[in-house]
Amino acid sequence: MKLVFSKSNLSKAVNIVMKAVPTRTTMAILECILIDATTNVIKFTANDMELGIETIVEGEIIEKGKVAIDAKIFSEIVRKLPDNDITIETDSNNTSHITCEKSNFNIAGKSGEDFSYLPVVIKDKSISLSQFTLKETINQTIFSIAMNDNNKMMTGELFEVSENNLKVVGLDGHRIAIRNVALEGKADDVKVVVPGKTLVEISKILSSDAESMVNVYFTNNHILFEFENTMVVSRLIEGDYFKINQMLSNDYETKVIINKKEFLDSIDRANLLIKEGDKKPIIINITDGSLEINVTSAIGSSKEDIDISKEGKDIMIGFNPKFLIDALRVIDDESVNIYLVNPKAPCFIKDKDESYTYLILPVNFSA
Amino acid sequence: MKLVFSKSNLSKAVNIVMKAVPTRTTMAILECILIDATTNVIKFTANDMELGIETIVEGEIIEKGKVAIDAKIFSEIVRKLPDNDITIETDSNNTSHITCEKSNFNIAGKSGEDFSYLPVVIKDKSISLSQFTLKETINQTIFSIAMNDNNKMMTGELFEVSENNLKVVGLDGHRIAIRNVALEGKADDVKVVVPGKTLVEISKILSSDAESMVNVYFTNNHILFEFENTMVVSRLIEGDYFKINQMLSNDYETKVIINKKEFLDSIDRANLLIKEGDKKPIIINITDGSLEINVTSAIGSSKEDIDISKEGKDIMIGFNPKFLIDALRVIDDESVNIYLVNPKAPCFIKDKDESYTYLILPVNFSA
Numbered sequence: 179m180k181l182v183f184s185k186s187n188l189s190k191a192v193n194i195v196m197k198a199v200p201t202r203t204t205m206a207i208l209e210c211i212l213i214d215a216t217t218n219v220i221k222f223t224a225n226d227m228e229l230g231i232e233t234i235v236e237g238e239i240i241e242k243g244k245v246a247i248d249a250k251i252f253s254e255i256v257r258k259l260p261d262n263d264i265t266i267e268t269d270s271n272n273t274s275h276i277t278c279e280k281s282n283f284n285i286a287g288k289s290g291e292d293f294s295y296l297p298v299v300i301k302d303k304s305i306s307l308s309q310f311t312l313k314e315t316i317n318q319t320i321f322s323i324a325m326n327d328n329n330k331m332m333t334g335e336l337f338e339v340s341e342n343n344l345k346v347v348g349l350d351g352h353r354i355a356i357r358n359v360a361l362e363g364k365a366d367d368v369k370v371v372v373p374g375k376t377l378v379e380i381s382k383i384l385s386s387d388a389e390s391m392v393n394v395y396f397t398n399n400h401i402l403f404e405f406e407n408t409m410v411v412s413r414l415i416e417g418d419y420f421k422i423n424q425m426l427s428n429d430y431e432t433k434v435i436i437n438k439k440e441f442l443d444s445i446d447r448a449n450l451l452i453k454e455g456d457k458k459p460i461i462i463n464i465t466d467g468s469l470e471i472n473v474t475s476a477i478g479s480s481k482e483d484i485d486i487s488k489e490g491k492d493i494m495i496g497f498n499p500k501f502l503i504d505a506l507r508v509i510d511d512e513s514v515n516i517y518l519v520n521p522k523a524p525c526f527i528k529d530k531d532e533s534y535t536y537l538i539l540p541v542n543f544s545a
Numbered sequence: 546m547k548l549v550f551s552k553s554n555l556s557k558a559v560n561i562v563m564k565a566v567p568t569r570t571t572m573a574i575l576e577c578i579l580i581d582a583t584t585n586v587i588k589f590t591a592n593d594m595e596l597g598i599e600t601i602v603e604g605e606i607i608e609k610g611k612v613a614i615d616a617k618i619f620s621e622i623v624r625k626l627p628d629n630d631i632t633i634e635t636d637s638n639n640t641s642h643i644t645c646e647k648s649n650f651n652i653a654g655k656s657g658e659d660f661s662y663l664p665v666v667i668k669d670k671s672i673s674l675s676q677f678t679l680k681e682t683i684n685q686t687i688f689s690i691a692m693n694d695n696n697k698m699m700t701g702e703l704f705e706v707s708e709n710n711l712k713v714v715g716l717d718g719h720r721i722a723i724r725n726v727a728l729e730g731k732a733d734d735v736k737v738v739v740p741g742k743t744l745v746e747i748s749k750i751l752s753s754d755a756e757s758m759v760n761v762y763f764t765n766n767h768i769l770f771e772f773e774n775t776m777v778v779s780r781l782i783e784g785d786y787f788k789i790n791q792m793l794s795n796d797y798e799t800k801v802i803i804n805k806k807e808f809l810d811s812i813d814r815a816n817l818l819i820k821e822g823d824k825k826p827i828i829i830n831i832t833d834g835s836l837e838i839n840v841t842s843a844i845g846s847s848k849e850d851i852d853i854s855k856e857g858k859d860i861m862i863g864f865n866p867k868f869l870i871d872a873l874r875v876i877d878d879e880s881v882n883i884y885l886v887n888p889k890a891p892c893f894i895k896d897k898d899e900s901y902t903y904l905i906l907p908v909n910f911s912a
Binding site: 484 | 626627647648651652811813844847849850
């Protein structure tokens with residue numbers, strides 16, 4: 179095999195497929211990028227058996243062939259080479275010769291035959307949206323999923339399409355994040371749970387360009403994202419997602435309209451007095467026209483009040499400040515609406531159209 | 546005590562004195578910043594008993610007094626407060642009330658009486674140079690000192706002034722970095738060893754402005770840096786520094802003139818094949834007109850050559866790539882001169898005027 183790339187094309191492709199290279203694995207072949215130039219196009223593939231990425235790279239095929247190269251060292255070499263044409267040539271032992279200007283590297287490669295290709299996904303059900311929208315929607319919900327594997331279903335996000343609306347849901351038992359996106363064109367109804375890791379990685383590859391589209395295909399076991407020259411395939415999490423509708427409610431006793439930045443900054447400051455691992459809540463006291471944030475901890479105490487517009491009852495309620503900060507950070511609106519029932523019931527931050535809903539459970543506190 | 550500051554003045558002063566707050570200590574009082582407004586000026590002080598910093602802060606004294614406040618939480622609060630006037634008020638228990646707009650913090654303080662003031666340094670011997678020059682000179686040598694305490698003298702840098710020349714030297718047993726700076730005005734002859742930690746911290750505080758000066762005062766036990774409203778006092782390392790003159794030599798068998806960026810980039814790439822902790826050298830083969838860099842490791846091999854101008858014998862010599870990278874990174878010249886004797890003898894990178902000299906010991910290799 180002998181291929182020639184521009185540094186920028188090679189670099190871009192390597193960075194894309196690197197997202198599917200596992201950091202720790204017992205199978206050395208999975209730590210590789212497969213370079214496949216057996217046909218008339220050059221394809222790079224990485225696959226950790228749950229998430230796989232394939233991208234077509236612009237380059238010149240001087241001699242056809244394929245090889246699997248250690249992804250980490252290959253990406254580092256590509257990054258540090260001069261900005262010029264880079265040639266990759268393999269010999270019969272799969273040793274890969276990488277040359278650029280006067281620089282020559284020889285790296286042991288592996289036979290491309292040992293590499294697991296991506297599963298073939300039947301393009302039956304699909305939706306289409308802008309890369310920017312998908313990237314945003316993931317970033318606006320993904321922080322709500324559970325980090326540990328105790329409950330597999332909580333480590334993924336629900337992707338539910340019905341009536342040309344995509345609903346994305348993440349939850350961890352203490353909070354729920356929901357985003358709704360109106361879809362254009364034909365959108366098939368689906369309901370699947372996508373692994374959080376897949377979504378984190380794909381959100382890094384998606385462009386922030388509102389004009390470029392991504393097509394998403396669904397089967398019973400897989401989700402496939404297709405955009406530009408890249409395909410990302412992931413297994414789905416099997417099983418039924420939580421029945422979230424029964425956790426949501428439109429009833430409230432208190433409604434608050436508050437400036438988002440002021441609220442976020444105040445909580446951020448109050449959070450200074452709470453050490454990580456410390457389970458101290460912040461206490462929010464809502465009265466007519468005023469929301470007061472109080473914290474008392476071993477470090478000290480703080481008090482701050484913000485002007486608000488309020489409907490309904492006064493209420494005093496405790497929260498884990500991190501949950502409020504996470505939700506407020508991803509809301510773009512200048513002011514937010516908060517709906518409360520009582521100090522034991524969840525609070526809702528949502529807009530009028532419910533394009534977003536953040537449910538946060540309160541925590542007990544001793545007044 | 547009651548003081549009012551602008552956020553920017555307060556923030557700047559806290560960031561300066563924070564550099565002398567130890568990260569780990571058994572004496573809680575050392576983790577504090579002393580705020581002293583007993584006279585007509587407001588002084589902030591931090592002191593880890595080896596390094597002490599005092600700075601005068603612009604602000605309004607409404608009621609005189611002093612208090613010691615935990616530096617970490619105080620600096621975090623100041624950083625997150627709105628950009629407006631900040632009031633600090635203490636009560637009889639040393640509790641400090643920090644207020645800004647609608648934000649109120651109460652933090653336990655300590656009596657200022659328990660705080661150790663900086664030692665008084667007699668301003669006898671002194672030199673004066675620009676903050677920029679001192680900052681640069683430290684950064685261009687400090688990487689050569691030893692990190693661990695096995696040999697205390699190697700953890701500091703020699704500051705030697707004679708005939709209006711400041712020579713700064715750092716060494717770790719494998720390499721030596723020397724910078725010479727011409728001083729203007731009256732400069733007293735001195736020869737002291739300054740702890741590396743002091744120099745690292747002061748280089749962070751010094752401005753990059755070539756117009757602002759710093760006065761440096763020396764006693765037998767202390768060094769004092771004075772600039773703008775700030776004083777930095779540090780203990781010196783006691784004892785005689787290494788006799789470096791007998792390690793230096795102007796004899797050579799081979800002289801190479803090489804483009805600095807090409808050389809640095811090539812070594813940087815070759816270094817990709819050397820894992821940290823791996824003692825593999827890079828092997829440099831110098832012949833007429835060409836310098837070839839070779840590496841062979843468990844990961845693979847690389848070869849790269851660079852056009853050079855050469856005088857004297859051909860030579861093949863091995864180096865720890867990190868030592869070459871460290872020295873080349875801080876040299877501003879477009880091309881550098883390298884002087885070599887044989888594969889066992891130190892190599893020198895230096896300019897014609899010897900404003901800098903980097904000595905690097907070679908390492909053995911099997912050809």
